[in-house]
């Protein structure tokens with residue numbers, strides 16, 4: 001994958017610095033971002049260095065102190081923004097699974113899956129898949145970073161879940177590989193990061209938040225809460241995605257990808273809310289509120305993403 | 318070296334193979350195959366599966382989350 005197109009002064013600096021190109025830009029101190037878009041794509045680019053990297057960026061860039069300083073500033077701003085949005089909540093450790101149910105049941109964000117099932121056009125569905133590809137082509141990867149940071153019970157449970165996400169030992173069944181095959185089947189590009197230049201800032205923010213939670217041990221509770229909310233709101237919408245894809249005649253491997261999630265996530269949601277988040281909260285009670293913060297943030301970012309797309313398509317929610 | 322397995326430490330954590338979810342499915346760990354009501358045998362290729370208990374799933378014997386939208 002090549003680095004994304006800059007969207008402003010900061011991302012221009014980031015690309016120049018990481019690419020060891022344009023020294024007149026790269027050697028200047030990092031400028032401020034001049035828009036949300038600029039900030040979001042810059043942070044996405046910096047996080048990506050810890051996943052697969054870019055063919056046109058130096059490998060040293062990941063730990064370049066100058067770059068880390070910028071990443072820290074952008075991450076702090078993002079985290080502060082997410083925390084301000086959160087209305088706040090807490091629960092006794094034993095009540096965390098029930099509190100997660102409450103977070104999920106109170107979510108009233110618009111449903112993209114409903115729109116896809118009933119009346120989305122082919123173009124709209126392809127646009128949705130391009131946006132989703134930013135995450136789904138590295139599905140579960142940010143969650144994997146959390147494994148060494150968990151106590152025994154939560155760690156074993158997360159591995160039980162991740163083993164299934166990564167195909168139960170069979171590369172053919174690895175979820176992000178299934179998504180890549182689905183993209184090809186609907187005529188889209190499947191290379192990692194192929195559509196990042198088309199990504200909405202809402203898409204980037206949603207991705208940046210999972211990377212932020214995954215990369216910082218301090219945010220392990222938020223990462224696991226995010227995972228739980230994600231899994232708990234996946235089965236039924238995945239089924240609607242299958243129905244919508246079928247309706248549009250896209251009943252091949254992309255429908256199969258969502259079909260797999262109907263079944264898998266009906267299992268994973270219990271593992272995530274009880275065996276992972278529930279035991280983590282019991283073993284580390286100060287993580288209870290963090291779990292709820294992560295869960296709420298997952299649904300909030302998804303709602304912002306859905307609202308942005310539906311507005312773009314002029315669909316009332 | 319004897320062929321006898323050595324006794325390990327006590328199992329510290331409850332880790333049941335079968336877990337019934339209130340108003341939800343039955344989670345089954347470590348199954349290799351499941352026979353459904355009609356006698357069809359389904360191979361299991363996951364460490365854990367969720368068997369529908371509400372009978373409303375569109376993919377019996379597996380749970381598909383439908384139990385969440387049926388009134389209790």
Ligand code: FES
Nearest residue numbers: 369370371380384
């Ligand atoms: S128990 Fe989940 S669909 Fe029946």
